[in-house]
Amino acid sequence: MDTTVSLRTLNTFGIDGTAAALVALHSEAELLTALQNPALPRPFRVLGGGSNILLTAPVSGTVLHNKMLGKTIVPESENTSLMHCGGGENWHQTVLYSLQQGLSGMENLALIPGTVGAAPIQNIGAYGVEVKDLIQSVRFVAFADGRVTEYAAADCAFGYRDSIFKNALRGTGMITQVTFRLFRNAAVNVRYGAIGDELQKAGITEPNSQQVAEAVMRIRQSKLPDPAVTGNAGSFFKNPTLPLAQYEALQKTFPELPHYPAGDGRVKIPAGWLIEHSGWKGKIAGRAGVHPFQALVLINTGNATGAEIWALSQQILEDVQQRFGIELEREVQVWP
Numbered sequence: 023m024d025t026t027v028s029l030r031t032l033n034t035f036g037i038d039g040t041a042a043a044l045v046a047l048h049s050e051a052e053l054l055t056a057l058q059n060p061a062l063p064r065p066f067r068v069l070g071g072g073s074n075i076l077l078t079a080p081v082s083g084t085v086l087h088n089k090m091l092g093k094t095i096v097p098e099s100e101n102t103s104l105m106h107c108g109g110g111e112n113w114h115q116t117v118l119y120s121l122q123q124g125l126s127g128m129e130n131l132a133l134i135p136g137t138v139g140a141a142p143i144q145n146i147g148a149y150g151v152e153v154k155d156l157i158q159s160v161r162f163v164a165f166a167d168g169r170v171t172e173y174a175a176a177d178c179a180f181g182y183r184d185s186i187f188k189n190a191l192r193g194t195g196m197i198t199q200v201t202f203r204l205f206r207n208a209a210v211n212v213r214y215g216a217i218g219d220e221l222q223k224a225g226i227t228e229p230n231s232q233q234v235a236e237a238v239m240r241i242r243q244s245k246l247p248d249p250a251v252t253g254n255a256g257s258f259f260k261n262p263t264l265p266l267a268q269y270e271a272l273q274k275t276f277p278e279l280p281h282y283p284a285g286d287g288r289v290k291i292p293a294g295w296l297i298e299h300s301g302w303k304g305k306i307a308g309r310a311g312v313h314p315f316q317a318l319v320l321i322n323t324g325n326a327t328g329a330e331i332w333a334l335s336q337q338i339l340e341d342v343q344q345r346f347g348i349e350l351e352r353e354v355q356v357w358p
């Protein structure tokens with residue numbers, strides 16, 4: 023078996039990482055065969071589009087590359103349909119497909135990189151919508167015994183960039199299919215300021231889902247670095263939430279600190295602002311750096327190692343902690 027399978031083209035950071043073995047899986051039957059193959063090195067780990075991982079060292083086990091395709095729409099009621107999607111489907115193409123089928127719900131999540139199977143892992147979200155609001159169930163195959171469990175959304179412990187798959191079930195199995203509940207005549211969600219501005223610019227006053235998706239795509243293309251040009255994994259850190267009292271104390275020193283209600287008496291602070299005001303925006307450290315326009319996005323400026331990017335993220339964590347007393351949490355999954 024090849025012991026140095028390159029993962030360079032399989033992660034959007036463009037890190038030149040390796041795995042002991044890489045197996046492309048097109049079906050649950052292929053997954054079960056892989057799980058029973060004693061020649062494949064353990065542990066198993068799943069790779070989708072590689073848009074939320076940082077490879078910091080060689081991966082000793084087997085990487086299972088999710089290639090499970092298929093989309094089926096089943097009408098459920100006058101206004102809703104269920105869409106069953108293979109976990110290996112491309113997320114953005116799935117959003118476009120749902121819109122072409124006259125179904126709405128996914129439009130605010132257009133252009134997020136990656137696969138359908140990874141979407142529940144960190145409950146992807148953008149522009150005021152989280153995927154948990156659309157998920158009906160998640161099909162999960164356990165590595166230990168191949169057992170299939172269909173998790174209802176209510177059992178997935180979804181939170182802000184969080185789910186049961188990132189915690190109790192982390193590394194224990196593979197999401198092979200996700201079922202979404204989508205709508206025929208739902209009102210669009212344009213509460214997020216930038217979408218309203220973008221629609222206004224285009225002279226659209228009563229937008230449909232397709233127009234909202236197009237607005238989201240234009241905003242994202244103008245704001246976020248394209249991984250095909252500059253290696254990155256989107257937001258590197260989560261936006262921290264603080265107890266109200268901690269926020270109020272901080273606000274005395276930093277009156278301009280932006281904040282949003284986060285529920286349960288907590289306040290969300292944009293991590294990008296904290297990083298920028300710790301002096302890191304646009305800074306380069308060797309071959310790793312912080313994007314000049316998006317302080318939340320760490321970049322590979324060319325041939326950086328994962329360890330270099332990790333070290334930069336550690337320096338940022340420490341500086342933010344020292345300046346604001348806030349501990350940032352990495353959103354990106356660090357491998358191995």
Ligand SMILES: Cc1cc2nc3c(=O)[nH]c(=O)nc-3n(C[C@H](O)[C@H](O)[C@H](O)COP(=O)(O)OP(=O)(O)OC[C@H]3O[C@@H](n4cnc5c(N)ncnc54)[C@H](O)[C@@H]3O)c2cc1C
Pocket residue numbers: 034067068069070071072073074075088109134135136137138139140141143144145146147148195196197198246247248249254255256257355
């Ligand atoms: C430019 C850019 C913009 C982004 N914007 C956003 C955004 O707006 N909102 C947002 O939420 N995210 C965003 N992201 C992050 C990323 O796109 C999402 O987290 C996405 O869901 C990752 O999908 P993936 O298939 O690439 O997962 P991968 O990076 O391949 O995997 C991520 C983690 O999930 C696990 N995993 C993946 N698939 C499965 C599976 N089928 N079963 C079990 N475990 C699995 C992996 O083992 C890994 O630990 C952005 C990333 C980039 C590069």
